[in-house]
Amino acid sequence: MSVFYIGSIPNPIKRDELPEHRGDTQNGELMFWAGGCASCHAQVDADGDEQLLLSGGLEMLTPFGIFVVPNISPDTEFGIGAWTNLNFVNAMTRGLSPDNKHYYPAFPYTNYQHMTLEDLLDLKAFLDTLPSSSDDAADHQLAFHYSIRRGLGLWKRKYLKREMPALNDPSTPELERGRYLVRGPAHCGACHTPRDSFGGVIANKFLAGAESLEIEPGANMDSASRIPNITPHEDGISSWSESDIAYSLESGFNPDFDSFGGSMVHVQENMAQLPSEDRAAIAAYLKSIPAIPSDQN
Amino acid sequence: MKKSFLAAVIALAVAAPAYFAFAADDFAFKSQIEGRQAFMQLYRFNISILGGMARGDVEYDAAAASAAANNLLVASKMDNGAMWPMGSHTEAPGLADVTAAKETAWSSYPNIAEKGKDLTEALTTMAAVAGDGLEPLRSNMGAVGNGCKGCHKNYRLSRD
Numbered sequence: 001m002s003v004f005y006i007g008s009i010p011n012p013i014k015r016d017e018l019p020e021h022r023g024d025t026q027n028g029e030l031m032f033w034a035g036g037c038a039s040c041h042a043q044v045d046a047d048g049d050e051q052l053l054l055s056g057g058l059e060m061l062t063p064f065g066i067f068v069v070p071n072i073s074p075d076t077e078f079g080i081g082a083w084t085n086l087n088f089v090n091a092m093t094r095g096l097s098p099d100n101k102h103y104y105p106a107f108p109y110t111n112y113q114h115m116t117l118e119d120l121l122d123l124k125a126f127l128d129t130l131p132s133s134s135d136d137a138a139d140h141q142l143a144f145h146y147s148i149r150r151g152l153g154l155w156k157r158k159y160l161k162r163e164m165p166a167l168n169d170p171s172t173p174e175l176e177r178g179r180y181l182v183r184g185p186a187h188c189g190a191c192h193t194p195r196d197s198f199g200g201v202i203a204n205k206f207l208a209g210a211e212s213l214e215i216e217p218g219a220n221m222d223s224a225s226r227i228p229n230i231t232p233h234e235d236g237i238s239s240w241s242e243s244d245i246a247y248s249l250e251s252g253f254n255p256d257f258d259s260f261g262g263s264m265v266h267v268q269e270n271m272a273q274l275p276s277e278d279r280a281a282i283a284a285y286l287k288s289i290p291a292i293p294s295d296q297n
Numbered sequence: 298m299k300k301s302f303l304a305a306v307i308a309l310a311v312a313a314p315a316y317f318a319f320a321a322d323d324f325a326f327k328s329q330i331e332g333r334q335a336f337m338q339l340y341r342f343n344i345s346i347l348g349g350m351a352r353g354d355v356e357y358d359a360a361a362a363s364a365a366a367n368n369l370l371v372a373s374k375m376d377n378g379a380m381w382p383m384g385s386h387t388e389a390p391g392l393a394d395v396t397a398a399k400e401t402a403w404s405s406y407p408n409i410a411e412k413g414k415d416l417t418e419a420l421t422t423m424a425a426v427a428g429d430g431l432e433p434l435r436s437n438m439g440a441v442g443n444g445c446k447g448c449h450k451n452y453r454l455s456r457d
Contacts, residue, residue: 258337260446264455
């Protein structure tokens with residue numbers, strides 16, 4: 001029991017670890033789109049400026065139970081308007097609430113932890129400019145053994161790792177930017193990398209495709225979809241050129257001119273808001289990662 | 298109770314991979330589902346002509362662009378209701394691996410019909426300008442793409 005107690009203790013960032021940094025809302029907006037915040041925190045059918053109202057409430061159906069996405073608008077009571085920069089950074093990089101409780105990793109902090117503190121402070125500054133909502137999102141409804149938050153401390157010890165895999169030699173600033181976006185804010189691996197039975201991503205199958213853990217809004221529990229392999233393997237996107245990848249993220253058309261569907265449309269529309277150099281960097285990085293076959297089952 | 302939960306989790310873990318493992322030869326609404334998939338292929342073929350020019354992979358050809366855009370416009374005005382019978386969605390028994398159309402396409406009707414009108418509107422503009430030069434074609438590709446995604450975003454599964 002004491003092993004559980006010690007192993008699950010939260011490990012927040014301390015105040016003196018925060019850099020002196022004035023939030024840049026322009027870069028914060030770029031991080032907002034790269035991070036896909038609106039895809040979960042706005043209303044499911046939000047369009048245009050409606051995507052900036054991050055009132056939460058979306059129910060994510062998963063095998064662990066139902067996760068209800070929280071309100072992260074600047075409302076001081078129901079949103080995160082009362083949060084300090086330190087609160088925000090701890091949520092994004094350590095998966096901790098202001099009162100030091102563990103968040104469930106349906107919130108992709110295992111990816112956001114790779115973001116620089118400066119980018120996170122810029123994102124916070126941008127979120128502070130968005131409209132408030134006083135919607136009170138419901139609590140998660142999880143199976144009993146998943147409902148003990150403290151257990152997540154142990155989960156984090158195994159899965160909340162900050163190391164980024166090395167780039168192929170020779171590295172370039174474009175590849176580094178691509179790795180940062182893919183591994184960090186854009187959290188591609190949250191869906192495209194398969195997970196083990198504890199819900200942790202399987203690192204040596206990075207982006208090799210997965211069964212979706214989330215049942216898409218409006219669908220039922222029997223309709224989990226297969227998330228494609230996006231490594232340069234023939235099971236993945238080996239036939240796509242860098243230009244194909246960048247164009248698909250800009251336009252929503254794959255090289256066969258079928259359009260993306262489902263939640264990838266949300267992702268693509270976010271990526272379309274980035275500078276073209278960032279989409280090119282993502283494409284270059286995706287072509288540089290190990291080619292891994294999809295699981296044959 | 299605990300055992301039955303565990304059994305359900307195991308069943309899910311075992312059944313999920315089987316989900317795409319094979320394509321059934323026979324399934325409910327076969328002709329309608331194959332019909333609408335062929336119809337989508339018709340769209341894709343014509344959009345690829347416009348898209349190839351827009352991306353610079355193929356040299357701009359006013360007559361070819363115009364013909365493709367007009368085909369798309371005509372296609373978008375067809376009454377294909379018979380291809381979309383109630384119950385022919387991916388959550389229906391036996392249809393998970395043959396169609397990606399979600400049940401919400403039907404349950405939220407007529408939203409999808411409104412999205413269809415948006416596509417026709419985008420294609421009306423494209424058909425009017427596709428023969429006028431590469432620039433107008435390029436600048437209208439986004440609207441056509443949005444027309445496709447209008448339905449695919451909420452009414453089709455992510456799988457591609």
